[in-house]
Amino acid sequence: MPAHFDLLIRNGTCVLPWGIEATDVGVRNGRIAALGVAADATADATIDAKGLHVLPGLIDPHVHLRDPGDKTVETIPTGTKAAVLGGLATVFDMPNTAPSIVDTERLAWKQDYVERESWCDIGLYVGGTKQNIPELAKLELGRGVCGIKIFAGSSTGDLMVEDDEHLELVMRSGRRRIAYHSEDEYRLQDRKHLFKSGDPYSKHMEWRDEETAFLGTRRLMALASKTRRPAHILHVSTEQELEYLKDFRDLATCEVLVNHLTQVAPDCYDTLKGFGVMNPPIRGPRHLEAAWRAINDGTVDTVGSDHAPHSREKKLLPWPDCPAGLTGVQTIVPVMLNHVNAGRLSLTRMVDLMCSGPARVYGVVGKGRLAAGYNADFTLVDLKRQRRIEDSWIVSPCGWTPFAGMDITGWPVGVIVRGRPVMRDDEVLGAPVGKLVRFG
Numbered sequence: 105m106p107a108h109f110d111l112l113i114r115n116g117t118c119v120l121p122w123g124i125e126a127t128d129v130g131v132r133n134g135r136i137a138a139l140g141v142a143a144d145a146t147a148d149a150t151i152d153a154k155g156l157h158v159l160p161g162l163i164d165p166h167v168h169l170r171d172p173g174d175k176t177v178e179t180i181p182t183g184t185k186a187a188v189l190g191g192l193a194t195v196f197d198m199p200n201t202a203p204s205i206v207d208t209e210r211l212a213w214k215q216d217y218v219e220r221e222s223w224c225d226i227g228l229y230v231g232g233t234k235q236n237i238p239e240l241a242k243l244e245l246g247r248g249v250c251g252i253k254i255f256a257g258s259s260t261g262d263l264m265v266e267d268d269e270h271l272e273l274v275m276r277s278g279r280r281r282i283a284y285h286s287e288d289e290y291r292l293q294d295r296k297h298l299f300k301s302g303d304p305y306s307k308h309m310e311w312r313d314e315e316t317a318f319l320g321t322r323r324l325m326a327l328a329s330k331t332r333r334p335a336h337i338l339h340v341s342t343e344q345e346l347e348y349l350k351d352f353r354d355l356a357t358c359e360v361l362v363n364h365l366t367q368v369a370p371d372c373y374d375t376l377k378g379f380g381v382m383n384p385p386i387r388g389p390r391h392l393e394a395a396w397r398a399i400n401d402g403t404v405d406t407v408g409s410d411h412a413p414h415s416r417e418k419k420l421l422p423w424p425d426c427p428a429g430l431t432g433v434q435t436i437v438p439v440m441l442n443h444v445n446a447g448r449l450s451l452t453r454m455v456d457l458m459c460s461g462p463a464r465v466y467g468v469v470g471k472g473r474l475a476a477g478y479n480a481d482f483t484l485v486d487l488k489r490q491r492r493i494e495d496s497w498i499v500s501p502c503g504w505t506p507f508a509g510m511d512i513t514g515w516p517v518g519v520i521v522r523g524r525p526v527m528r529d530d531e532v533l534g535a536p537v538g539k540l541v542r543f544g
């Protein structure tokens with residue numbers, strides 16, 4: 105009797121852990137049941153992926169969906185809709201909301217909320233504060249929790265643990281890898297007086313300079329070495345850190361943002377003004393080139409968007425009143441595919457950075473590779489499709505992207521989450537099916 109599946113993906117080119125192969129994929133009960141399917145197999149639904157690449161469902165491990173917070177900027181439903189339209193099957197959401205996710209009650213609220221309203225699967229960070237250190241060991245084991253996030257330097261929101269004494273207590277509090285925003289808060293405060301309101305937006309990268317980031321990372325690595333607590337350094341933005349972190353591979357993994365691989369100073373401040381202001385800042389060509397070297401020599405473990413929307417009105421304010429943070433959850437996949445087409449990285453390395461990388465760093469269970477038994481999460485990609493990114497395409501309520509006007513070759517044309525098609529050809533399908541990600 106021929107095999108029967110819930111869903112069959114026929115005629116696609118699959119990015120498997122061991123290489124790229126033309127093969128059919130059979131899905132049963134939300135999981136991959138077979139790679140390589142007989143011609144006579146039947147299915148309730150069949151997707152013809154002729155001419156398309158079938159990737160494991162892509163993961164953006166760094167987004168700020170601002171919920172609870174200002175609904176005119178972003179929410180869980182709109183931000184996850186943006187994610188699937190942009191080709192993502194999973195996002196990990198940051199805790200610096202209003203209020204922040206820092207205790208059992210707020211975590212329980214969010215766990216329940218995202219499983220009703222999310223269009224893609226979702227992992228949740230819990231914020232570390234000086235007050236909740238005794239609870240962190242329990243919080244980091246919560247359902248759907250991808251880890252603790254520590255702001256060692258100030259950014260949006262009121263979460264911060266900046267001093268060595270408290271950072272060490274945080275590191276001694278539990279066991280899982282901790283994700284850090286690494287900028288030295290003392291150096292930021294010390295040098296604030298050097299700048300004034302109304303200075304050019306490019307002053308952002310002078311205030312939050314290379315040494316601010318590098319010093320933050322040196323301090324974190326000294327404490328991580330002392331406590332032996334694994335660290336994940338988010339959005340590494342300097343050549344110095346990328347070199348330095350090579351000596352800490354036993355303890356530290358790291359992320360680079362798509363912005364730091366794509367945009368360069370001073371051009372970004374001339375053209376984008378406040379819409380180019382983020383933390384850590386977009387820097388000069390030397391750091392962009394170093395980031396690409398670190399992509400291609402394996403230093404970098406994950407690529408994220410750091411989707412961190414603000415209203416247009418606020419981004420139009422003079423520096424430094426315009427808040428730092430850019431939208432990106434809907435554009436990360438097209439921009440990365442464009443880099444693949446430009447020859448800056450291979451498609452398999454992109455999948456490593458956006459699937460197996462996050463799975464390894466955060467300990468994801470059942471996602472990150474096309475293999476039997478894994479979640480049937482897929483991103484279907486047309487590597488030849490050409491399209492321009494426009495503000496009008498962005499579904500986040502704030503309605504803008506720093507990549508507006510960029511011509512892209514390579515576009516996500518379908519997303520499947522645990523066997524359920526959630527996006528096809530720029531249309532969101534059905535109802536929100538997102539569930540919390542499982543972590544080991």
Ligand SMILES: [Zn+2]
Nearest residue numbers: 166198410412
């Ligand atoms: Zn962030």
